[in-house]
Amino acid sequence: MPNLPVVAIIGRPNVGKSTLFNRLVGKKLALVDDRPGVTRDRREGDASLIGLDFRVIDTAGYEDQDAASLPGRMRQQTEAAVAQADVALFLIDARAGIVPLDAEIARWLRGSTTPIVLVANKAEGRAGESGIIEALGLGLGDPVQLSAEHGEGMGELFEALLPHLEPDGQAPAEEAPEDEEFYEQGPLKLAIIGRPNAGKSTLINRMLGEERLITGPEAGITRDSIAIDWMWEGRPVRLIDTAGMRKRALVQDKLEKLSVADALHAIDFAEVVVLLLDATRGLEAQDLRIADAALQEGRALIVAINKWDVAENGSSLFNGIRSALEEGLSQVKGLPVLTVSAATGKGIDTLIKVAFDTREAWSRRVGTGELNRWFEKAVDANPPPAPGGKRIKLRYLTQAKTRPPGFVLFGTRVDQLPMSYQRYLINGIRRDLGFGAVPVRLTLRAPKNPFDR
Known part of the structure; x- marks a missing residue:
C-alpha cells in the first residue's frame, strides 16, 4: 500500500x-446526525482532492472533561490523531461563531508541532460572515471557507493543504512477493461482531498493542464500524470493529439503528467474521441471530468466547455453547469455536491462524473432474428419491463461484429434489472436499426441454 500523508x-x-470526512473520501463511511457526539472512535479513509491523495482521519468532538470519562477518553483519541498527522484541519462552525471551547482547542493546537489549517465550515450564504471574522482572533491565520455538505470551497481547501502534503513524495506501493499466496488475496478482512460489551474493541486493542479504540464499562461505546490495517506475522489483516447489536425490539433510537446498519454493512464487506461471546453471559438467542445474519451473507464464521480468563466451569460452558451452536445453526456443522482473552491476549494467535485457514477454505475451488468423481460416489451411496414413482436423475455438478463457494447441480426433475437430499450433498461437499464449516450454496438447474412449446 502507498505511504500516504495523513x-x-x-x-x-x-x-x-x-x-x-465523507466528502473527502467520496463515500458515506462515517455516521452523520444532527445531534452532537456521534463520532467516538477515530475513523480513517483514503481521500483524494483534485488529484491530491492522502489519508484522512475523522475524530470525535473535542471536549474538555475528565480523562477518565467517556468524553475524556474520546479526547485522548483526538490528541493521538493530531500527533500522527502531517497536518490537521481545525473545523469551526461559521454560523455559530467562536465559542469558548473553540478558543480552548485553538490554545491547545498552537502548542502542537503539527501544522494547522483553520477551516470555517457552513460558510455558504451570509449567515457565516460574522463567525469568519471572529475566527481571525484564534491566532491561526485566515480560515478556509467551505460547505462540507454542499461541496463548496474544496478548491480553497486544496490550496491550503498543498504546501503541507507533497503528492510527488509519496512512497510507491510495495510489490507483493511472487511466492506469497496470501499477498495475492490481499489483506484478510476480519470483522468482529457481537452483542454490546462483549469486548470487541478491547480485543482489537490487544491485537494492535495500543489503545486505538475507545473502551470502557459503558455499553454501546462503539458506533461506527472502524477498519484498521494490521500486520500479523508478516501477513496483512484489516480488522473491522463494529457496534454491538441488541435485539431488534430494543433498538428504538435512530442513531443506534444507524450503528446496527453500519455493522451489518461491515459483515458484507468482510471475508471472515468472528462472533465474539461473553463467557460470563454464555450464548443467547441474539448471538444466534447475529451469527445467522453473517451466514446469510455468505461470510465464513468463527465463534470466539471472550473473557475466558474469568469464566467459571469452563469445560461445561464450552461444551454447552458448542452444543447450542450445533442445534441453533444446523445449516453449518462444525463451526470453529475458540476461547480468547482480550485482557491477557491468550488465544489471539490461534484465532488469527484459524481465520486465515477459514478464508482459504472459503476461497477454495475444486476442479470439475474431482468434483464429479466425488458426486458419482455420493449419488451411488445414497440415490435420490423417486417422488410419485418418477425418478429424479442427477447428471453432474459444477462449481460456479467461490467466496462463498457456490455449486450448480444439473439434472431432470431437480425441482422435486427434497431439501434433506440437498443438505446431504452440501454436508458431503463440506466434509469431503475441504470446505469445512464455510457457507456453501447449491443451485438446481434443469436442462431446457425442446418440446415445451
Missing part, C-alpha cells in the same frame, strides 16, 4: 467533521 479533522462536537 490529514486529521478536529473540532468541537457538531461542526461537520464527519460530513467533511
Whole structure:
C-alpha cells in the first residue's frame, strides 16, 4: 500500500467533521446526525482532492472533561490523531461563531508541532460572515471557507493543504512477493461482531498493542464500524470493529439503528467474521441471530468466547455453547469455536491462524473432474428419491463461484429434489472436499426441454 500523508479533522462536537470526512473520501463511511457526539472512535479513509491523495482521519468532538470519562477518553483519541498527522484541519462552525471551547482547542493546537489549517465550515450564504471574522482572533491565520455538505470551497481547501502534503513524495506501493499466496488475496478482512460489551474493541486493542479504540464499562461505546490495517506475522489483516447489536425490539433510537446498519454493512464487506461471546453471559438467542445474519451473507464464521480468563466451569460452558451452536445453526456443522482473552491476549494467535485457514477454505475451488468423481460416489451411496414413482436423475455438478463457494447441480426433475437430499450433498461437499464449516450454496438447474412449446 502507498505511504500516504495523513490529514486529521478536529473540532468541537457538531461542526461537520464527519460530513467533511465523507466528502473527502467520496463515500458515506462515517455516521452523520444532527445531534452532537456521534463520532467516538477515530475513523480513517483514503481521500483524494483534485488529484491530491492522502489519508484522512475523522475524530470525535473535542471536549474538555475528565480523562477518565467517556468524553475524556474520546479526547485522548483526538490528541493521538493530531500527533500522527502531517497536518490537521481545525473545523469551526461559521454560523455559530467562536465559542469558548473553540478558543480552548485553538490554545491547545498552537502548542502542537503539527501544522494547522483553520477551516470555517457552513460558510455558504451570509449567515457565516460574522463567525469568519471572529475566527481571525484564534491566532491561526485566515480560515478556509467551505460547505462540507454542499461541496463548496474544496478548491480553497486544496490550496491550503498543498504546501503541507507533497503528492510527488509519496512512497510507491510495495510489490507483493511472487511466492506469497496470501499477498495475492490481499489483506484478510476480519470483522468482529457481537452483542454490546462483549469486548470487541478491547480485543482489537490487544491485537494492535495500543489503545486505538475507545473502551470502557459503558455499553454501546462503539458506533461506527472502524477498519484498521494490521500486520500479523508478516501477513496483512484489516480488522473491522463494529457496534454491538441488541435485539431488534430494543433498538428504538435512530442513531443506534444507524450503528446496527453500519455493522451489518461491515459483515458484507468482510471475508471472515468472528462472533465474539461473553463467557460470563454464555450464548443467547441474539448471538444466534447475529451469527445467522453473517451466514446469510455468505461470510465464513468463527465463534470466539471472550473473557475466558474469568469464566467459571469452563469445560461445561464450552461444551454447552458448542452444543447450542450445533442445534441453533444446523445449516453449518462444525463451526470453529475458540476461547480468547482480550485482557491477557491468550488465544489471539490461534484465532488469527484459524481465520486465515477459514478464508482459504472459503476461497477454495475444486476442479470439475474431482468434483464429479466425488458426486458419482455420493449419488451411488445414497440415490435420490423417486417422488410419485418418477425418478429424479442427477447428471453432474459444477462449481460456479467461490467466496462463498457456490455449486450448480444439473439434472431432470431437480425441482422435486427434497431439501434433506440437498443438505446431504452440501454436508458431503463440506466434509469431503475441504470446505469445512464455510457457507456453501447449491443451485438446481434443469436442462431446457425442446418440446415445451
